[in-house]
Amino acid sequence: MNELISKDIKRNKTRMVKIKVEFLGGLDVIFNKERVHNLNVPKEDPVTMADLLDFIVETMIANKKDVEVFLENGTVRPGIITLINDTDWELEGELEYVLEDGDIISFTSTLHGG
Amino acid sequence: MSSKSFVYVPPSEPVNNKNVKISQLCELCHARKAILKRPKNMQKVCKLCFFHVFETEIHNTIIDNNLFYRGERVAVGASGGKDSTVLAHMLKLLNERHDYGIDIVLLSVDEGIIGYRDDSLATVKRNQKQYGLPLEIVSFKELYNWTMDEIVACAGIRNSCTYCGVFRRQALDRGAEKLGINHVITGHNADDMAETVLMNILRGDVARLEKSTAIITKSKGSPIKRSKPFKYSYQKEIVLYAHYKKLDYFSTECTYAPEAFRGTAREFMKNLESVRPSCIIDIIHSGENLVLKKKDASQTKHGATGFVDGNRCEKCGYLSSNKKCKACILLEGLEANRATISIENDSSVDGAARVMRQLEHMSF
Numbered sequence: 001m002n003e004l005i006s007k008d009i010k011r012n013k014t015r016m017v018k019i020k021v022e023f024l025g026g027l028d029v030i031f032n033k034e035r036v037h038n039l040n041v042p043k044e045d046p047v048t049m050a051d052l053l054d055f056i057v058e059t060m061i062a063n064k065k066d067v068e069v070f071l072e073n074g075t076v077r078p079g080i081i082t083l084i085n086d087t088d089w090e091l092e093g094e095l096e097y098v099l100e101d102g103d104i105i106s107f108t109s110t111l112h113g114g
Numbered sequence: 115m116s117s118k119s120f121v122y123v124p125p126s127e128p129v130n131n132k133n134v135k136i137s138q139l140c141e142l143c144h145a146r147k148a149i150l151k152r153p154k155n156m157q158k159v160c161k162l163c164f165f166h167v168f169e170t171e172i173h174n175t176i177i178d179n180n181l182f183y184r185g186e187r188v189a190v191g192a193s194g195g196k197d198s199t200v201l202a203h204m205l206k207l208l209n210e211r212h213d214y215g216i217d218i219v220l221l222s223v224d225e226g227i228i229g230y231r232d233d234s235l236a237t238v239k240r241n242q243k244q245y246g247l248p249l250e251i252v253s254f255k256e257l258y259n260w261t262m263d264e265i266v267a268c269a270g271i272r273n274s275c276t277y278c279g280v281f282r283r284q285a286l287d288r289g290a291e292k293l294g295i296n297h298v299i300t301g302h303n304a305d306d307m308a309e310t311v312l313m314n315i316l317r318g319d320v321a322r323l324e325k326s327t328a329i330i331t332k333s334k335g336s337p338i339k340r341s342k343p344f345k346y347s348y349q350k351e352i353v354l355y356a357h358y359k360k361l362d363y364f365s366t367e368c369t370y371a372p373e374a375f376r377g378t379a380r381e382f383m384k385n386l387e388s389v390r391p392s393c394i395i396d397i398i399h400s401g402e403n404l405v406l407k408k409k410d411a412s413q414t415k416h417g418a419t420g421f422v423d424g425n426r427c428e429k430c431g432y433l434s435s436n437k438k439c440k441a442c443i444l445l446e447g448l449e450a451n452r453a454t455i456s457i458e459n460d461s462s463v464d465g466a467a468r469v470m471r472q473l474e475h476m477s478f
């Protein structure tokens with residue numbers, strides 16, 4: 001029994017959370033013009049939206065100047081709509097939301113184009 | 115621009131359906147999961163109720179303001195962007211649902227911006243098919259013999275949006291005239307309107323402040339009226355509506371769009387909105403209620419210049435409050451530049467700045 005639990009913890013430590021991230025409404029410009037990204041985010045503890053934002057900034061934004069197009073004051077910039085499985089992240093705990101396999105996270109700019 | 119942008123890829127449909135807690139239910143139907151907290155009143159609503167209330171509010175705006183009459187032919191100013199795409203979709207839907215009896219035509223302006231407008235026009239052409247609406251395109255090149263690309267090459271990038279705005283406004287009117295249509299509908303939304311109110315307050319522009327919140331605008335003597343059915347609709351909800359309905363819109367930034375959004379009234383407002391979402395509607399209401407004391411007629415600019423609404427431009431015949439219309443003044447500046455540009459390489463921006471100053475002193 002004990003062995004099983006420790007195995008489970010070990011497996012969790014190296015596990016990834018598999019999600020899909022979409023950059024819409026013109027936001028794809030800072031992500032190589034790719035709208036859809038399938039991600040495996042390394043997971044030690046539960047992965048939150050805050051962790052995901054760090055992951056995106058560290059691994060996906062090539063030009064560091066572009067970070068401010070996406071983030072402001074440590075969160076998603078006002079004017080960008082963040083949806084977690086099509087629900088406004090306001091209703092899902094924002095930065096504290098814990099990601100699960102299969103989640104679809106979309107970021108849609110309302111500031112681009114017109 | 116890659117050919118990729120011509121293919122519409124809808125956003126993915128979520129697959130993770132989790133158990134819904136009672137506290138997550140829609141406050142209108144109490145049956146489905148809320149997906150959005152409405153910025154204007156903080157109400158939590160589900161997708162279907164959102165569609166219903168959003169569409170109904172726009173219908174009510176149309177009815178309360180008598181925007182249309184039965185049998186009217188209307189032109190939707192269609193850029194392929196989010197606002198005008200949702201507008202075209204919405205008007206077609208409401209016209210069918212509520213039997214307004216209007217005839218809708220899409221009217222697009224081709225400013226001649228390679229890598230931007232050519233791609234967005236491709237979106238409009240897809241919309242034309244998707245919605246089964248006729249489409250008319252008028253171009254800067256055919257109207258003014260200048261494309262925006264040529265204008266920027268000649269006058270510099272700094273004032274590109276001023277040229278573009280003046281020419282586009284006139285182009286829409288001329289396009290409508292060509293179609294025999296007297297009503298142009300644009301996708302200006304609550305955010306645009308609140309931004310304009312703020313800017314006019316900051317500039318102390320009294321004359322424009324009163325006009326800027328009107329849902330229908332019409333100059334005396336002009337056959338063309340303009341209306342904004344999205345006047346009270348939040349940009350956020352328009353974008354969400356397009357997202358959930360999987361509408362095909364174009365969102366690439368114009369090549370000449372002003373650098374980012376830093377320090378603009380728009381950014382200021384987005385920050386206000388994130389603290390207090392109702393502020394956008396509040397600003398519009400403030401703008402509507404700021405009735406300013408009328409000035410003595412002799413003091414007003416119009417009185418001083420003997421302005422008669424309904425004057426025509428002596429060059430092109432377009433409606434103008436001055437002897438020459440704004441477009442003609444800009445064109446003269448451009449032509450002068452085109453002539454001198456080869457001699458004085460650096461004069462272009464100066465020339466443009468001079469024309470801008472001249473424009474500022476005119477009454478609109």
Ligand code: SF4
Pocket residue numbers: 225262274275276278279368369370371372
């Ligand atoms: S950003 Fe400026 S130049 Fe580009 S389409 Fe808009 S108004 Fe015209």
Ligand SMILES: [Zn+2]
Pocket residue numbers: 140141142143144145146159160161162163164
């Ligand atoms: Zn509902």
Ligand SMILES: [Zn+2]
Pocket residue numbers: 427428429430431432438439440441442
């Ligand atoms: Zn003229």
